[in-house]
Amino acid sequence: MIDFECADCKMLWRNYAEAMTKLVNLENQQKKAAAAGYLSLFKDLTNQAQRAEFQRDECRLQITRHEQDRHRAETEPASMDETSRSRSVFYADQYSAGKLVKIPG
């Protein structure tokens, strides 16, 4: 499970949440730009969103690596999976709360 007393865990999850928020904001702007017909702005936002998506994935990877390096000894694989899943659900909920519709690239 996640160690909430671990400063690294806290920092990594905060980074992940920030990256996710950034991505959500960009995708919202993308939708508006598409709706208004601002095509060059839309393309620009698409590029930014792709970078933000990469950044988010990178944050997620860092969390996985950190958990394996630092917390593996005290964590059963099954419970680690369970924790990751509930975290994913939590962020997926936040994500969908913004009522996002992915615009095809």
Ligand SMILES: [Zn+2]
């Ligand atoms: Zn940690």
